[in-house]
Structures are given as structure tokens and as C-alpha cells.
Amino acid sequence: MSQAEAAHRMDPQDFERVLSSMCTEPHPAARQAAERFLATNPGDPETYRTVADLEREAVSLLGDLTGLADPAGYVASGGTEANLQAVRIARNRAATDDPNVVVPESAHFSFTKAADVMDVELRTVPTSDYRADLDAVDAAIDDDTVLVVGVAGTTEYGRVDPIPALADLAHDADALCHVDAAFGGFVLPFTDHEWHFGHAGVDTMTVDPHKMGQAAIPAGGLLARSDSLLDELAIDTPYLESTSQVTLTGTRSGAGVASAVAAMEQLWPDGYREQYRRSQRNAEWLAGQLRERDYDVVDPELPIVAADVSGTMVDVLRDRGWRLARTGEGEMRVVCMPHVTRSTLRSFVADLDWY
Ligand SMILES: *Cc1c(COP(=O)(O)O)cnc(C)c1O
Numbered sequence: 001m002s003q004a005e006a007a008h009r010m011d012p013q014d015f016e017r018v019l020s021s022m023c024t025e026p027h028p029a030a031r032q033a034a035e036r037f038l039a040t041n042p043g044d045p046e047t048y049r050t051v052a053d054l055e056r057e058a059v060s061l062l063g064d065l066t067g068l069a070d071p072a073g074y075v076a077s078g079g080t081e082a083n084l085q086a087v088r089i090a091r092n093r094a095a096t097d098d099p100n101v102v103v104p105e106s107a108h109f110s111f112t113k114a115a116d117v118m119d120v121e122l123r124t125v126p127t128s129d130y131r132a133d134l135d136a137v138d139a140a141i142d143d144d145t146v147l148v149v150g151v152a153g154t155t156e157y158g159r160v161d162p163i164p165a166l167a168d169l170a171h172d173a174d175a176l177c178h179v180d181a182a183f184g185g186f187v188l189p190f191t192d193h194e195w196h197f198g199h200a201g202v203d204t205m206t207v208d209p210h211k212m213g214q215a216a217i218p219a220g221g222l223l224a225r226s227d228s229l230l231d232e233l234a235i236d237t238p239y240l241e242s243t244s245q246v247t248l249t250g251t252r253s254g255a256g257v258a259s260a261v262a263a264m265e266q267l268w269p270d271g272y273r274e275q276y277r278r279s280q281r282n283a284e285w286l287a288g289q290l291r292e293r294d295y296d297v298v299d300p301e302l303p304i305v306a307a308d309v310s311g312t313m314v315d316v317l318r319d320r321g322w323r324l325a326r327t328g329e330g331e332m333r334v335v336c337m338p339h340v341t342r343s344t345l346r347s348f349v350a351d352l353d354w355y
Pocket of ligand 1: 083151180220
């Protein structure tokens with residue numbers, strides 16, 4: 001390997017043509033905070049007290065976003081861990097030996113992992129118009145249902161489930177209601193959707209600073225309406241200064257925690273509002289451009305565009321360096337993250353026309 005090759009190997013790729021990711025370049029303040037806190041471990045909060053204080057601040061800021069005055073919770077490794085832990089809270093709290101969790105088919109695949117790890121039955125129910133179908137959810141719930149999940153900002157189409165109605169169905173069955181706002185949590189505050197703790201009887205929520213929150217990876221968030229819910233996760237920790245732990249992982253990233261606080265302090269609410277508007281306008285612009293070219297486009301309710309661009313065309317665009325994802329249905333999917341600017345999208349459309 002030449003010296004130049006060796007140096008290049010350690011260059012992370014830039015975001016110039018990345019249209020497939022829900023992560024983005026961290027805000028400069030978040031990057032700096034991450035670097036400063038690289039060698040801290042919030043998993044040992046009595047020893048690493050500064051980062052433990054920051055984590056309480058992160059949870060409180062996440063509560064501001066999600067309509068909860070005094071939230072319980074912690075900064076997780078991501079949405080996957082937060083969803084898994086929500087399933088674990090519900091399972092541990094319930095009395096049944098045969099627990100099931102009801103999720104719409106639009107739910108993120110992390111619930112499949114959660115069900116497998118937690119040994120609970122996952123009942124996946126159909127959607128209508130990309131949202132959880134309430135009749136189907138109702139029909140799937142029984143005495144062994146411990147959790148009903150709603151998605152606030154689906155991964156594929158950015159749709160928001162009818163959260164207040166889902167929470168009512170959950171509570172009628174003495175189950176918990178979990179909202180997965182891993183992606184949506186940092187854009188929905190600037191919309192009219194009803195999705196958070198202040199709008200409905202939501203018990204737990206996933207919201208990821210390392211997606212639209214512009215924090216460094218890893219920074220996910222698990223929030224719970226009360227300490228008693230979070231306590232369902234507590235186990236004893238005899239070798240640490242602190243005596244119990246609710247997280248799934250042990251040693252954790254202080255970089256993620258500090259960067260989440262730095263990003264939210266910089267951006268909540270005005271910076272996030274501006275970013276949401278920019279991203280949403282870009283998504284609508286791209287949707288319009290695609291419609292002009294006779295593609296079927298799923299209306300972008302949040303800044304995610306799905307269109308029936310052929311697999312062949314997606315491959316051509318990938319060869320030209322675009323990083324593009326596809327939905328389960330095979331549509332091309334573009335996530336308008338902060339690094340995706342109008343000029344990025346103009347050159348993307350130019351490449352689409354070039355073919
Ligand atoms: C991205 C995403 C997740 C998973 O989050 P990770 O941080 O990748 O673990 C879960 N739910 C939704 C809705 C997501 O968009």
C-alpha cells in the first residue's frame with residue numbers, strides 16, 4: 001500500500017452523495033463535545049460524575065422535545081437499544097408467561113430483534129395508508145399483550161401513527177404504549193401531529209439525537225413517563241460505585257452523551273425548526289421534480305421521499321456514486337438529512353435525467 005493509499009484508508013467518506021442515511025454530520029459543537037468526552041464512561045456514573053450530570057441534562061432536554069416535564073430515561077446506543085428496552089420494561093412489568101407485543105408492519109426491524117432477544121411474540125399488523133390500522137391493532141390485542149407500539153415518523157415513509165388512539169387501546173388492555181420517534185423526534189415538534197407524552201398516554205419513547213438531532217453516534221434516547229417504569233430494568237451492580245444499572249450496555253460512550261447535550265443546547269428549538277423547514281422544502285422540491293418526470297411519489301409528510309424509480313435506474317445512480325436506499329416495496333428512498341442540500345438534489349436530478 002502506498003503512503004497516499006494508507007492515508008486515504010483512514011479518511012471517512014464525505015456526505016456529498018449520501019441520500020440513504022438517517023445519520024448526518026454532527027453539529028460542530030457536538031463534534032467538539034464528543035472529542036472532549038471520548039474517555040468518559042456514563043456506565044459508571046459515580047466515578048464519571050461530569051458526564052453523569054450531562055446525561056441527566058440530555059434526558060431533561062429530550063423531555064422538552066417530547067412534552068414531558070420530568071422524564072426518566074437515559075442516552076442509549078441508538079434506537080435499537082431503546083426499542084429493545086421498551087419491550088423489556090413492558091415484559092418485566094406484566095404478569096403473563098406468554099407476552100406479546102403489537103406493532104404495525106411499518107415498525108422498524110429493531111422490534112424483530114427485541115422480540116427475539118426478549119422471547120416475546122411479535123404481532124405485526126397491517127397498515128392502511130402507511131399508518132397503523134386501529135381495527136387491526138385492536139383485533140391483535142389480547143390478555144397477554146404487554147405493549148402496543150406506535151411509530152412517530154416511520155423509517156420508510158415518515159408517517160405518524162394515530163398515537164392517542166393507540167395509547168387508549170393499549171391502556172384498555174392494561175398494556176403499555178411505546179412510541180418510536182427515533183427519526184421523528186427532532187422534526188415532529190414543528191408539525192401539527194399528535195405524537196408525544198403531552199398529547200397522549202404514552203408510557204415510553206425512543207428518540208435519537210444521532211439522527212435528526214445532529215449529535216455524534218452513538219446517541220439514542222429512551223424516555224419513560226415515570227421512574228417506576230425505568231426501574232423495571234434495574235439490576236444490581238456490585239463492582240461499581242453506583243449500586244444499580246438500567247442500561248443494556250455496561251461501559252457506554254460519554255462522547256454520545258456530551259455531543260447530544262451540545263447539539264440540543266445549540267439547536268433546540270430554533271436551529272432544529274430551521275433545519276426541519278429546509279429539509280421539508282427539499283423533500284417537497286424533490287417530490288415535485290420526480291412527479292414532473294412521471295414517477296409515482298409517496299407524499300413526503302416528513303423529509304423522506306419514496307418514489308417508484310426502477311431498480312435499474314437506482315443501480316445506475318449508485319454507479320454514479322449516489323448512496324441510495326430502497327423501501328421494502330422496492331421504491332427508491334431519499335432521506336433529506338441536514339447534509340442533503342438543494343444543490344445536492346439538483347445534481348442528483350441531473351444525473352437522473354442524464355441516463
Ligand atoms: C433508525 C430507526 C431505529 C433504529 O435506530 P438505530 O439508532 O439505528 O439503532 C428505530 N426506529 C426507527 C423509526 C428508526 O428510524
